[in-house]
Amino acid sequence: MAGGSPCASCKLLRRRCAKDCIFAPYFPPEDPHKFAIVHKVFGASNVNKMLQELPDYQRADAVSSLVYEANARKRDPVYGSVGIISYLQNQISQLQMQLAFAEAELLCIRMQQERSLANQHVIDIHEPSSLFCATASPAFLNP
């Protein structure tokens, strides 16, 4: 019972809304759709049982997740929230593939850079010979 009005659940089920009604804190009378959709998919009796099995502090989250699932089932009567799970899993596979490509490309570039640095080092080591050539060439030109 919220503010004198029966909660959305008791209104829909046409029963007296008791002071300790288990639905009342989560299904206010001003949002009748919230209970209607949960009732259509799970049934009031099942929702009641599910809430009874949970401590008070977890019930609001449980109701939110039931409402989410029920709306997903309404939008997609074949796959419901499993359709969303499947879509997200595909998105994850695509992202993992894109990430693997990007990381492989980075690895390739890093290896090229290391090879290039190593070659640079070889050139540095051989630089005296080019210096030798430069100093030797006049001698060669003037035997």
Add this chain to the structure above:
Amino acid sequence: MAGGSPCASCKLLRRRCAKDCIFAPYFPPEDPHKFAIVHKVFGASNVNKMLQELPDYQRADAVSSLVYEANARKRDPVYGSVGIISYLQNQISQLQMQLAFAEAELLCIRMQQERSLANQHVIDIHEPSSLFCATASPAFLNP
């Protein structure tokens, strides 16, 4: 009715399994858990209504998704399959962040490479002077 035995649903609900029982094709008697979990979460009456609203060819998929959802709710009575959705969404956010970092790093490296190539080009343009030095040196040495 499958092979003379009532289907798992009719067995659990203790009713006669008709020849055209809507549950029979999807809830065989050898897998009683499959119907039990769906019945516990959604209720046989709701599952019946949901299947009635779907064409035959979509019912098997609908049953599979309901079984998946019901099992998720059994494992996680507070969040059910919404908990899986939330977990997957977090994974997507992390992957998108990792991908953004990898792509930013690739962009950085490519810009560095382009800058380096541009500098190389500048060196190439100036290379005739070093060539000039090389050809000029004998003349300088032999005035």
